[in-house]
Amino acid sequence: MRCLVTGATGYIGGRLAPRLMAAGHEVRALSRSAGRLRDVPWAPQAEIVEGDLSDPASLEAALDGVDVAYFLVHSLGQRDFERLDREAATNFARAAYGKGVKRIVYLGGPEPPPEEKPSAHLRSRAEVAKILLESGVPTVVLRAPVIIGSGSASFEMLRYLTERLPVMVTPRWVKNRIQPIAVRDVLRYLIAAADLPAELNRGFDIGGRDVLTYGAMMQRYAQVASLRRRVVVPLRPLSPWLSAHWVGAITPVPNSIARPLVASLIHEAITHEHDIAEYVPDGDLLGFDEAVRLALGKIRDDEVETRWTNASGRDAAAEPMPTDPSWTGGTIYKDERRIEVDAPVDALWRVIEGVGGDNGWYSFPLAWAVRGWLDRLVGGVGLRRGRRDRDHLYVGEALDFWRVEEIKPGELLRLRAEMKVPGRAWLEMYAEPGPGNTSVYRQRALFVPRGLAGHAYWASVLPFHGIVFSGMARNIARGALTQPPPGAGGPGRPSTPRSPAGSSR
Template identity: 40%
Template sequence: MTERIPACPAAGTRILLTGATGYVGGRLIRPLESTGRPLRVMVRRPERLRPANPPASFVSRVATTTEVVYGDMFDPPSLLEALADVDTAYYLVHSLGTAPDAFREKEITSARNFAKAIQAAGVRRVIYLGGLGRSGDELSPHLASRQDVGRVLCESGALTVEFRASVILGSGSISFEMIRGLVDHVPLLITPRWVSNPTQPIAVEDVIAYLVAALDVLPKQRCAVYEIGGADRVSYAGMMQAYARSQGLRRPMIRVPLLTPRLSSAWLALVTPLYYRVGRHLLEGVRNETVVLDDAASRDFPGIHPMSTEAAIGRALANEDREYAETRWSDAGSTTPPTTERPAEHSGRRRIDRRTLDVMCTPGEVFAAVMCMGGKRGWYGWTWLWNLRGLIDQMGGGVGSRRGRRDPVCVVSGDTVDFWRVEKVEPERLLRLAAEMRAPGRGWLQFELVPLEEGQTRIVQTAMWDPIGLKGLLYWYSLWPLHQLIFRSIIGGIAREAGCRPVGPTPQ
């Protein structure tokens, strides 16, 4: 029996967008703002979108009319506050960085908490982006959990519009970065047989178009599922060859039967920006056919005509040519191993390496150089050692240093910088980075700028390490000789990059 949806209210009702610092959610902000409807975005760290003291080069992702509020899927009271007076809610959160044995449980708990809050707040419509895959097949844990989340949201009683997509192609997308990393760095591609399985990639621009159009669609059922894909069916192998053609490269492929998702994800961690856990979730899903089998999307969204795979790759490359992507997969905090899997904050006596250097420059001049470290620019000395540390981290299943940075000249709280994440920014005064590499402890790298007399500035560089037991202490002291080279070069490099003449002795 078909369940009819409630009547559509007048336009202009409030929208809540979750996952606004993630890849798709970040790109959805401006299109939703352009609808003219009141928009509220919910994030775990509001300062990422609206910092209290933004640097001069900061470009806001949200309009001044958009509300930015705190909310966490595992903090139910915060969800009720965020959903107050909301008519339509977008559910775009994903626990991609979670360990495989806890992945499904975390996804379902998150969705169930949100569904309960939706019901309590009286939200009329929920829009969700999930994953393609035939329900009768033995789906990977990743794809199965995405479809389970859709069913949980449907149980909230709200009109639920669920889009199921396969590979999303766009500048900074996780699939595009994986394909590009493989093709760019591996002249002979040794692949498992299942990379020939059919899929139907879709451009991120087309995904955004569907998500915005879902505000006004009137499906026949209260819980509607729309399968969306691009104009053609290809495979991961086909996508890699399409990217290779766009770059004028020839990449022969040898298919072997022995590469399991576990082995393949370890290989991806070496040659692409993906780290082991994220790669494993993705590769397990590649074994399933993910193509559009239902024409409901073309029927209910006749104005959307998805582009081809080659066109999507071309658009992604055009955006990459502008130095950085609008959003990147690594922007989402969920792609990093959660804090419960990393050492606790009070895990031991901190070891400190502090250096100072006085320079003939203002704090503003020095701060510009501090903000530009990492990524393609490197670390002002011994960058190859930083890259080696990142490679070792990737080989061990960590994030590595291939994430780079979102913006070449500006960072805000929550941004990634290689294997660091920006913890705090105070313009012309302080930048603090928190380490996210795998290590027996917690680490920070902090830069403070102290104004002195006669236009001088004191750079205070502090490396902090919270060791876990004997292993953590051995880690710190075994790297002490390298730290002497690296940390000395950074503070001196900041002065050189800023064009500042040191005053007095060399860094102490």
């Protein structure tokens, strides 16, 4: 079938499109700017079209020849989002009917009990669902509560609140029940909806295996993320309006998005029916803890994954994507350096591969040594491990208090920190060819904090980075200038002696 995916640059749409193609469907992806999809991995296999839901003419062109149309857009975060979504849904419904579309699929939100006044966010989702269900095109509405996956606004709010606040005063809604669902399961239902019986025109509640309070979700998140148990104190006078501003102050989630989401948390978000199971078997429906592990890249305790590169490939749906907003994916602190080197790339690489052990770390030896001593005082490995081979490194081996995680000979050395720190740390060193017989040295230090202690730790060492990491980059570049020709000896040493040590982090 030919499927139109609206919101292809959004959280769900960008993850759904490649999975529809993997299931054998043709995908036409609609975006207001085709350039935003230029670099996504699946773009070459899809048909990319430009269009705007406020422009009926562009919708008619986008829907021409389409069998199944996915409505995955919303205006949350914009002023007057209810009006904007109402108009978008009306235009979409008319165009889909006029073009003979066989099925509309919409991902909406949970329905609060009839006796409760719905929040603006949920009211808008219900209104869009009604418009599509009355379009004359058979429509399936999937009503999902909190979606667990890196990039989901609801999950990011949960992540930042739990990681940054070991003690928190919260509104009463932390006691409300929620049935969170993994993004992987949401995508599975969306794909299956394309093949549901043609006569179906209704909504379905979808949710995960577990029913939890929001407070329990924070505690379970903390456990999966290896954080201490959080102290949660519900406070009756804390209104949704104050709660939204509190969330905005603590997290990077924009206030314009946090406000309607927080206002929706006054309602319980659980499934009231599970009729979808008649058409889509539950299978291995994920529980909350496993969904969080996937979102954090923690598949196994012994598996450390570089989330910023999405290198794991284990469940990309749960991990960050390039099209996700900059505030998603958790906090990653970076220190980046770049130096042009008047030496060939192979000379620069020999210096990079020779770091550590007796060769040292090319800057401020005392700071590196002190960091190594401190690490041993708290039970870490310190600097006593050195390196196994004077000239070469191998993936998996120890290097002082680092572990070699990745080597691309002549290009990249990535080290993972094994010192005692409240988070996860990496050091990356790149050798890149420059014009003529020159090269470029790039250096990245990355730190993923764990809890409030991790953020405080990064802030405490930040003043030293300008000295340690900038000095390291300069001296590695200088070391490349003194390298002997290939075959004339091992790694060159800088002219000034350097003692082995660890990191300023």
